Amino acid sequence: MLKDGKVFVIPCSGIGKALGTVGRAAMYEVVEKLRPNEATTVCLPLLTIRDEAVLKLARNNSCISVDGCPFQCARKNIESSKGKLVASFVVTDVLRENRGLKPEGVTELGPKGLKLASILAEKIAGRIDEINNNR
Amino acid sequence: MTIVKDKVGVVSCSGEDLPEGTISRIATRLVLEKLRPHDTVTICLPLFLAGSEDERAFARVFPTIAVDGCDKRCAEVGTKEYSGKPVAVIVVSEIMKKYPHLKTKSRDNLSAEEKKLAIKVAEEIAAKVDEILGRKK
Ligand code: SF4
Ligand code: SF4
Numbered sequence: 262m263l264k265d266g267k268v269f270v271i272p273c274s275g276i277g278k279a280l281g282t283v284g285r286a287a288m289y290e291v292v293e294k295l296r297p298n299e300a301t302t303v304c305l306p307l308l309t310i311r312d313e314a315v316l317k318l319a320r321n322n323s324c325i326s327v328d329g330c331p332f333q334c335a336r337k338n339i340e341s342s343k344g345k346l347v348a349s350f351v352v353t354d355v356l357r358e359n360r361g362l363k364p365e366g367v368t369e370l371g372p373k374g375l376k377l378a379s380i381l382a383e384k385i386a387g388r389i390d391e392i393n394n395n396r
Numbered sequence: 397m398t399i400v401k402d403k404v405g406v407v408s409c410s411g412e413d414l415p416e417g418t419i420s421r422i423a424t425r426l427v428l429e430k431l432r433p434h435d436t437v438t439i440c441l442p443l444f445l446a447g448s449e450d451e452r453a454f455a456r457v458f459p460t461i462a463v464d465g466c467d468k469r470c471a472e473v474g475t476k477e478y479s480g481k482p483v484a485v486i487v488v489s490e491i492m493k494k495y496p497h498l499k500t501k502s503r504d505n506l507s508a509e510e511k512k513l514a515i516k517v518a519e520e521i522a523a524k525v526d527e528i529l530g531r532k533k
Pocket of ligand 2: 304305306307409410411412413414416417464465466467468469470471
């Protein structure tokens with residue numbers, strides 16, 4: 262599938278924290294359901310290990326980082342790869358606005374965690390529309 | 397630096413783009429939560445780059461298994477580059493060759509078949525944990 266020309270939604274997928282899974286779930290909702298023609302993803306660790314092909318994609322296309330917590334690993338990995346970062350989301354910010362939606366665990370988010378992921382996915386999709394409208 | 401000998405680090409790639417990456421992540425969580433909860437610890441792989449020296453000490457403090465989705469071996473390469481050489485590496489795509497009847501295609505919600513594969517991978521990680529700790533289970 263051709264990835265060039267799409268907006269890259271790159272979550273941290275933090276395995277140590279449930280909020281990392283929320284970011285990952287939100288990304289899949291965006292790239293597979295909400296904006297499949299406009300958005301795609303790559304494996305974040307390929308940026309961490311400086312894979313040439315993925316570095317090129319991240320530098321040539323708009324990237325949105327989606328992080329579980331304030332460490333903001335996805336954002337920092339994209340920045341240190343000199344990727345074209347156009348927006349950043351942090352799950353803890355969205356949780357603060359939706360305090361009742363605490364996810365259950367890293368593997369199973371539960372209904373509240375999934376709802377939180379959907380709210381975040383809508384925000385990301387909205388941002389993708391803005392980016393594409395301003396092109 | 398204290399070297400911990402009674403716990404094993406398990407660092408998984410996150411493999412957002414490939415079903416094998418999701419298997420690697422879920423298998424790692426199965427080990428941490430169900431199979432060897434008292435013997436294993438983890439860290440978010442991208443924290444090696446984004447975090448501090450404390451995070452980067454991980455593989456020097458714990459004997460560490462890297463769990464990767466595919467042959468790019470991001471967890472192995474990233475752990476080695478930023479933290480320390482993993483003592484073992486598990487690659488999902490290699491394990492899959494042993495179970496050709498188990499197919500993977502979803503990156504998000506695992507099917508029953510994909511869950512079976514995740515369990516097989518988790519069992520291999522757990523066996524490696526036992527080997528590193530010098531235990532027979
Ligand atoms: S941002 Fe937080 S949850 Fe995500 S990988 Fe980093 S430490 Fe883990
Ligand atoms: S090892 Fe393979 S599946 Fe895992 S993050 Fe790297 S490219 Fe993706």
